[in-house]
Amino acid sequence: MPVNLPLPEPQDLRAIAGLELAVVSAGIKKVGRRDVTLMRLAPGSTVGAVFTQNRFCAAPVQVCRAHLAELPTHPNPAQGVRALVINTGNANAGTGASGLAHAQATCADVAALLGVSAQQVLPFSTGVIMEPLPVEKIQAVLPEAVRTLGLSSWLDAANAIMTTDTQPKAYSRELMVHGQRVSITGMAKGAGMIRPNMATMLGFLATDACIDAALMPALAHEIAQRSFNRITVDGDTSTNDSFVVMSTHHAQHPVIKSWHEPQAQALLEALCEVACDLAQAIIRDAEGATKFITVSVEQGASDAECLQVAYAIAHSPLVKTAFFASDPNLGRILAAVGYAGIADLAQNRIEMYLDDVHVVTQGGRHPGYMESQGQAVMAQSEIVVRVLLGRGPHAQSVWTCDLSHDYVSINADYRS
Amino acid sequence: MPVNLPLPEPQDLRAIAGLELAVVSAGIKKVGRRDVTLMRLAPGSTVGAVFTQNRFCAAPVQVCRAHLAELPTHPNPAQGVRALVINTGNANAGTGASGLAHAQATCADVAALLGVSAQQVLPFSTGVIMEPLPVEKIQAVLPEAVRTLGLSSWLDAANAIMTTDTQPKAYSRELMVHGQRVSITGMAKGAGMIRPNMATMLGFLATDACIDAALMPALAHEIAQRSFNRITVDGDTSTNDSFVVMSTHHAQHPVIKSWHEPQAQALLEALCEVACDLAQAIIRDAEGATKFITVSVEQGASDAECLQVAYAIAHSPLVKTAFFASDPNLGRILAAVGYAGIADLAQNRIEMYLDDVHVVTQGGRHPGYMESQGQAVMAQSEIVVRVLLGRGPHAQSVWTCDLSHDYVSINADYRS
Numbered sequence: 001m002p003v004n005l006p007l008p009e010p011q012d013l014r015a016i017a018g019l020e021l022a023v024v025s026a027g028i029k030k031v032g033r034r035d036v037t038l039m040r041l042a043p044g045s046t047v048g049a050v051f052t053q054n055r056f057c058a059a060p061v062q063v064c065r066a067h068l069a070e071l072p073t074h075p076n077p078a079q080g081v082r083a084l085v086i087n088t089g090n091a092n093a094g095t096g097a098s099g100l101a102h103a104q105a106t107c108a109d110v111a112a113l114l115g116v117s118a119q120q121v122l123p124f125s126t127g128v129i130m131e132p133l134p135v136e137k138i139q140a141v142l143p144e145a146v147r148t149l150g151l152s153s154w155l156d157a158a159n160a161i162m163t164t165d166t167q168p169k170a171y172s173r174e175l176m177v178h179g180q181r182v183s184i185t186g187m188a189k190g191a192g193m194i195r196p197n198m199a200t201m202l203g204f205l206a207t208d209a210c211i212d213a214a215l216m217p218a219l220a221h222e223i224a225q226r227s228f229n230r231i232t233v234d235g236d237t238s239t240n241d242s243f244v245v246m247s248t249h250h251a252q253h254p255v256i257k258s259w260h261e262p263q264a265q266a267l268l269e270a271l272c273e274v275a276c277d278l279a280q281a282i283i284r285d286a287e288g289a290t291k292f293i294t295v296s297v298e299q300g301a302s303d304a305e306c307l308q309v310a311y312a313i314a315h316s317p318l319v320k321t322a323f324f325a326s327d328p329n330l331g332r333i334l335a336a337v338g339y340a341g342i343a344d345l346a347q348n349r350i351e352m353y354l355d356d357v358h359v360v361t362q363g364g365r366h367p368g369y370m371e372s373q374g375q376a377v378m379a380q381s382e383i384v385v386r387v388l389l390g391r392g393p394h395a396q397s398v399w400t401c402d403l404s405h406d407y408v409s410i411n412a413d414y415r416s
Numbered sequence: 417m418p419v420n421l422p423l424p425e426p427q428d429l430r431a432i433a434g435l436e437l438a439v440v441s442a443g444i445k446k447v448g449r450r451d452v453t454l455m456r457l458a459p460g461s462t463v464g465a466v467f468t469q470n471r472f473c474a475a476p477v478q479v480c481r482a483h484l485a486e487l488p489t490h491p492n493p494a495q496g497v498r499a500l501v502i503n504t505g506n507a508n509a510g511t512g513a514s515g516l517a518h519a520q521a522t523c524a525d526v527a528a529l530l531g532v533s534a535q536q537v538l539p540f541s542t543g544v545i546m547e548p549l550p551v552e553k554i555q556a557v558l559p560e561a562v563r564t565l566g567l568s569s570w571l572d573a574a575n576a577i578m579t580t581d582t583q584p585k586a587y588s589r590e591l592m593v594h595g596q597r598v599s600i601t602g603m604a605k606g607a608g609m610i611r612p613n614m615a616t617m618l619g620f621l622a623t624d625a626c627i628d629a630a631l632m633p634a635l636a637h638e639i640a641q642r643s644f645n646r647i648t649v650d651g652d653t654s655t656n657d658s659f660v661v662m663s664t665h666h667a668q669h670p671v672i673k674s675w676h677e678p679q680a681q682a683l684l685e686a687l688c689e690v691a692c693d694l695a696q697a698i699i700r701d702a703e704g705a706t707k708f709i710t711v712s713v714e715q716g717a718s719d720a721e722c723l724q725v726a727y728a729i730a731h732s733p734l735v736k737t738a739f740f741a742s743d744p745n746l747g748r749i750l751a752a753v754g755y756a757g758i759a760d761l762a763q764n765r766i767e768m769y770l771d772d773v774h775v776v777t778q779g780g781r782h783p784g785y786m787e788s789q790g791q792a793v794m795a796q797s798e799i800v801v802r803v804l805l806g807r808g809p810h811a812q813s814v815w816t817c818d819l820s821h822d823y824v825s826i827n828a829d830y831r832s
Binding site for chain 2: 053054055056057091093094095096097098099128129130131132234235236237238239315316317318321322324325327329330331332334335336337338339342343345347348350360362363364365403404405407408409411412
């Protein structure tokens, strides 16, 4: 039985001019593990970010929000975000006032070493929840991190931010904007507790393109909506979800101040493509995943109800175990459609397809459907479930995976 | 590793005067399996029922609703519900117009054999969804069922309605009402696709007490709210959930027309007790269950928000696998509290207990808490999680189980 689906290799990762990386080992959870990543952004870089909607958000998320709120919307080069510090091995969540103090202390140390203000540093943590962050271990290696800035690669960093991920996730794109070559590189980590609500656990997307500071918050939101907010592993929205998009302004094109022009549109699409690659990689490398499933709900009366139905299907343990078993147990999918919460759903208008196989018509089994057809689709490692509600013109998709023995094993053993 | 928790033996099951049972074998899914149960109620019996809120409700649920709507609220003895026919092995759900016709045909046949009208017969089905009901097999054995009415026991029937249940679920109580001995016996089946919303998959509760017909619908609702609507295995609300309460009026006490008198209150409590025994038995015998978990959410601003938080905890695959692993991974519970959807939740007011161990205070780890204490509680097969929201006077509990390898195995193999 395969554990996790193979990912496209993170290859040809492009360095982003104006962004330096360092990866060091603090031994937070395991001795020798490279677990602290430092990013330095050039002066004048612009940043947007979105964070978890979990009310139990982690200390670093609270500090990020506070720092971004304190920075001016239109920073001069001396005032914008200048550094990100990321640790794995401990989420610094559910840690109360001391957790907050630890996240602030980390920022203060980075700021002092780099000669910037603490508000210009954003902290990120991932790992086990509700255990005290060994902040002194992190503080001890920050001077080394600053000394080695620029010596680490995106692949090093993508490896350093993993928790139960089995494979690093990082992708690049390149395109021309106003005659200038522009690079985009992003990385993410995922694996479990994945139902991002504004962002995934940790995702970082950088470009050397020049994007106006005023556009960055909405840009982060828009990219997250099209990528990380369309995936779910287990429906558990993490305490630490953070997604950051960074623009270093090192490409030489005129600053983009609106998305309406075609060159800007192409850049936006390329940014979204990298984010979608990362989001889908999180699903393919989800804890115990053996199948990658696209749930597409169409003919809805609103986007919201399409998503409601898609998530009901994607979260159903019965549907997910049927996918694991390659069993076309269609009734479980219909049952999830039925309990998704659409009060006036007419079951006799429902149509359903597994890939191109028409399995349900007018709410019942399609007369031409043969079990062998469903089994053939379910045996694949990539499957599209299409549900047509017959209620309107709206459509939405989410990406998810199956529920396997390995998911249970991994999560039963995570802390041991 | 134990598969499912032991249940109290269904012993001393009391026959209910005015209610006869027959259990026969139609070979719906397996040859020789006793899979069809017939109940005949004496003239003058009163009945109340609640059904699934799943919009994809099964054909028998649609027929039950239609028949109950057609019967007068205050039936004379010739007009009330007189029979229930229950099959396992096929849910007759997602079966469209032919499924409806099959459920109606079954009722018509029972009605003809018993000399009543089709509206006086209620049909129930449980088993696999979206496969055609082999109605002719059921019709073939109905004459035998009618012939053998009165020869089967509640234990026979509790066995005959099982699907992936490993143990029959049936309990009795006895009490005095206005000087007369009154009996209550109920049975249920559960196992998977369990998040009842108005009722469990199939639950039947009968008493020879005399309860006015006008009280019965609200009685069914009230009992379900206190019992079957407080359990969840996997969050999947079934297409076939049905709960019926029956009063045969064979005890000799004056008819109960209000719940306000003490004798009526005692009867109501006894009925709820049997229903709670059945609901809890469903959790103990849930697919792959190794732990019985009570999630109690207190100090809420409303009952609804307490239930919202309780279900977020009870449905989290991460929380459920941590219970399976006997791992006091408290952060997963806090994360579920945080994403339950209470917009203005103050995390620093949250308190949490595992049984009597105070594990979280003011949203962070309790300073006196030691991991060994949490581990000791988690090693038990019965655990109470108490979460205090610090927002108001309301409290609600739900009962659930862990998520084990066996849940995945059972649901990956169910149809094979």
